[in-house]
Amino acid sequence: MARPLPQDLPLRSQLLPRLYEEQRRTGWIAPEFAAAVARELRLPAAEVWEAATSYADFQFAPPIGSEVPCAGLSCQLSRRSFEEVPPGASHCLFRCYEAPAAGGEKPFPAGKVRQVGPLLAPDITNTDRLRAARRLGRDAALNAVAESGLRGRGGAYFPVGTKWRAALEERRPIALVVNAEEGEPGVFKDRALLSLVPRRVVEGISIAAFILEPAVIVVFANGHADPAVRSLEEALDTAEPQLDVAIVRGGGGYVLGEESALLNALEGRRPVPRTKPPYPVQSGLFGMPTVVNNIETFANLSVLFGDVQGFRTRGTPETPGTKILSISGRVQLPGAYEVPMGVSLRTVVERAVPVVAGEVAVLAGGPSGGFLSASHLDVPLQPGMLHATGAMLGAGGMVVLDAPGDIRGAALAMARFNAEESCGKCTPCREGTPRLHDLLASWKAHGIDELAEVIQFGSLCGLGQMAPGPVRSAMHFWPEVFA
Numbered sequence: 001m002a003r004p005l006p007q008d009l010p011l012r013s014q015l016l017p018r019l020y021e022e023q024r025r026t027g028w029i030a031p032e033f034a035a036a037v038a039r040e041l042r043l044p045a046a047e048v049w050e051a052a053t054s055y056a057d058f059q060f061a062p063p064i065g066s067e068v069p070c071a072g073l074s075c076q077l078s079r080r081s082f083e084e085v086p087p088g089a090s091h092c093l094f095r096c097y098e099a100p101a102a103g104g105e106k107p108f109p110a111g112k113v114r115q116v117g118p119l120l121a122p123d124i125t126n127t128d129r130l131r132a133a134r135r136l137g138r139d140a141a142l143n144a145v146a147e148s149g150l151r152g153r154g155g156a157y158f159p160v161g162t163k164w165r166a167a168l169e170e171r172r173p174i175a176l177v178v179n180a181e182e183g184e185p186g187v188f189k190d191r192a193l194l195s196l197v198p199r200r201v202v203e204g205i206s207i208a209a210f211i212l213e214p215a216v217i218v219v220f221a222n223g224h225a226d227p228a229v230r231s232l233e234e235a236l237d238t239a240e241p242q243l244d245v246a247i248v249r250g251g252g253g254y255v256l257g258e259e260s261a262l263l264n265a266l267e268g269r270r271p272v273p274r275t276k277p278p279y280p281v282q283s284g285l286f287g288m289p290t291v292v293n294n295i296e297t298f299a300n301l302s303v304l305f306g307d308v309q310g311f312r313t314r315g316t317p318e319t320p321g322t323k324i325l326s327i328s329g330r331v332q333l334p335g336a337y338e339v340p341m342g343v344s345l346r347t348v349v350e351r352a353v354p355v356v357a358g359e360v361a362v363l364a365g366g367p368s369g370g371f372l373s374a375s376h377l378d379v380p381l382q383p384g385m386l387h388a389t390g391a392m393l394g395a396g397g398m399v400v401l402d403a404p405g406d407i408r409g410a411a412l413a414m415a416r417f418n419a420e421e422s423c424g425k426c427t428p429c430r431e432g433t434p435r436l437h438d439l440l441a442s443w444k445a446h447g448i449d450e451l452a453e454v455i456q457f458g459s460l461c462g463l464g465q466m467a468p469g470p471v472r473s474a475m476h477f478w479p480e481v482f483a
Contacts (some may be wrong), residue, residue, distance in 0.1 A: 003442075005246045006216055010042050014159040015169070015268030016396070018206060019052050020223060020249045027063035036403050041268070051270045055251025056091075059224050063172030069437065072185045073363065074328040074415055075100040079483035082409030086391070091254075091417055092185035094224070095178045096328035097335045107227040108188065108195035112335035115351065117322040119296070119304045120338045123197040127240055128427035131306040133207045141305075142168075142211050148304050148311045149320045152168075153296035154179060155368075155394040155462075157256065157319065157383035160301075163291060164212060166281040169288035173215035176208055177285065178245075179294040180228070181256045185417065186397035190295035192336045194228035197299065198235035204298030206243060207305060212291060219247045220262055233300065252423040254367065256397075258461045259292040260284075273423040273461035296324060315341035319383055323393070327352045329363075339381065346377035354400050361403035361477075365394035367421070368415045368466035370473030373403065389476045390469025404478045414470035415440055422463065428455050440471055445482050448475070 004196020005013050018037050028053055038045040052058055069075065073286050074094035076082050078099040095101035097112045113120050133141040146161025182190040193201055209217060221229050221377040229247065240383055255261045260274035263285050284290020300321055304311045319341045322366050325348060328334040332353035339348055345362065354360045359374040372379070373390055378387045381393050392395040401410055415437035424430040439448050452468030459465050475482050 002273055003246055005218065005248065009216070010267070012043055012187035012268035013266060013286075015041055015043070015051060016251065016265055016433040017248055019055070019058060019256075020251060023058050028059040028061055030060075041277065042203040044338060045267070051268065052170055054270050054272070055253055056210040056421070057250075057252030059310070064091070070095070070099070070101040071102075072096060072099070073410060074186060074334070075411070076413060077329055077401070077406065082214075083412055085293055086328065091421075094182070094188045094191060094325065096186055096188060096456055099328060099334070105191075105224050105227055107231070107335075110196055113192065113338075114195070114327075114333050115134040115337040115339060117338035117340070118306075119193065119200070119299050119324060119390075120197065120336065123199050124203060124302065125199075127203060127206070129302050130203050130206050130210065130406070132305045132308070133210055135343075138211050138213075141207070144308050145211070145301070145304065148308065149318070150297075150300055150304060150311070151291055151319055151383065153300065153323065153395075154214045154294035160293065160297060163281055164208075166279075167289040167291050168212065170282060174215045174288055175285040175288040176205075176210050176212055176214035177259075177266070177290055177292040178205060178217070178219040178298065179262060179292055180219055180225070180232070180260065180261070181250050182222050182225070182395075183250070183252065183254055183256055184293070184330060184368075184395050184397055186363075186366050186399050186423065187324050187326045187395045189336055189396055191228045191326055192278070192324065193295050193299050194225075194232050198231045199239075199240070200299050200302045201232065201295055202235040202239050202243070205245070206239065206300035207301045208293070208298065209243060209321070214291075215288065216285070217243060217245045218266060218285070219245055220256075220266060221249050223249045223251055227429060255423045255461065255463050256415075257462070261461065262292065263290065272423045275460065297343065316380075316382065323381060323396055324378040325381075325396045325398050327398045327400065330355050330402050330406075331400045341470075342382060344378050344380055345372070346385070349398070349400060356400075356402035359403045361401040361407065362391075363397075363401060363410060363414070363470065365390075365469070366390035366397040366399075367417045368462055368469060369394055370469035371401075371411070372406065372473070372478060387473065389473035392466075392469075404481050407474050407478045407483045411470050412437065415467075416464065418467040426459045426461075426464055428458030429467065432458075433464070433467050434472060436468065440482070445475065
């Protein structure tokens with residue numbers, strides 16, 4: 001059964017849960033409440049307020065009560081308007097498969113799974129894969145993970161076995177953090193997994209718990225993803241054996257996709273990236289060696305131990321297995337597509353049936369990715385850059401566009417998003433991303449390349465480092481749009 005954070009963690013770990021509960025209860029966080037929490041948790045009031053105001057979803061005035069539509073890219077496309085983000089609007093409601101979306105989240109509909117593989121196949125009904133790992137023993141099971149070639153599916157694609165071994169080599173109690181934040185606009189694949197195959201995800205967590213023997217297991221879940229969290233809780237409640245898992249709900253913010261920012265949030269600190277080294281596997285949650293993996297990675301663990309020898313038969317030698325793509329935008333069949341790693345992007349986009357007047361273009365990798373023109377869609381899906389100007393596989397978000405008509409508006413939308421989501425820690429990102437948007441909006445291409453380089457190389461985390469990608473790629477493929 002899911003439980004709150006363990007009481008033996010430092011008291012400040014209760015800060016985010018307390019803020020989240022108040023936001024859900026009253027719709028806002030009053031200064032008086034923040035001051036009371038500061039006294040209760042024995043923290044400076046300024047530190048509590050600094051952390052609270054860093055979350056995109058928290059409000060600091062009584063709610064007006066009006067429902068604001070989604071301002072995500074696919075919803076803007078469906079309304080044929082690249083509008084400014086309305087006050088209080090969500091950058092994405094993560095229902096891009098039914099754009100335009102409005103209102104709260106709903107369980108991911110099974111009918112929006114457009115292509116099924118082992119991850120999205122009907123959910124498991126037993127614990128055979130966990131038992132297979134146990135029969136191997138901890139060491140052999142860890143070797144199986146490493147030798148399988150499984151890479152994390154959060155966007156960085158770091159080898160799972162390598163990360164786990166690094167944490168175990170510390171020979172200290174380990175923290176296992178399940179990243180279910182999924183705050184990237186245009187991505188909904190983890191919600192699909194949690195809604196449709198939660199037992200597969202839980203079994204993957206159980207396998208990781210068997211191998212790593214963590215002292216604490218924490219699920220960090222998106223604050224809006226109520227249906228997905230309920231599904232996860234139900235699967236945890238019926239899991240055999242029972243797992244002692246804490247679930248912490250987030251307050252929003254794209255930067256939470258960076259694992260050290262997420263760990264700061266769990267510690268009751270301002271959610272900003274940490275300087276590395278040390279890496280989380282060396283010193284993560286409250287100094288413990290910490291393994292952070294995302295929902296799709298844990299589902300892959302269940303698939304892996306269902307057929308250890310056959311896992312490599314899908315995908316590529318360098319990156320075996322499948323990847324779930326979240327496809328939306330100007331297509332007839334938006335939804336979740338599970339495809340083997342290495343398949344061409346064009347193949348998947350054609351299955352979604354584009355509806356365009358000009359040429360097909362794709363925003364690959366969301367605000368941290370970049371655009372691809374129709375002539376560059378034969379690129380195989382693999383970790384890293386799909387094109388030198390910015391497009392990448394990332395978490396698997398793919399928005400289909402009509403080029404050249406959609407390009408300028410989409411590039412401005414991504415530049416605006418990155419500027420608004422900058423956590424403010426790094427000066428090049430904090431000051432540079434708004435300036436990048438303003439230059440693009442004012443049709444002043446001169447200076448964009450130099451500014452983009454400063455932002456990219458002067459920022460600490462991926463948000464700033466990758467923020468120039470959409471602008472740079474749009475100007476590369478369609479320079480006439482910005483002339």
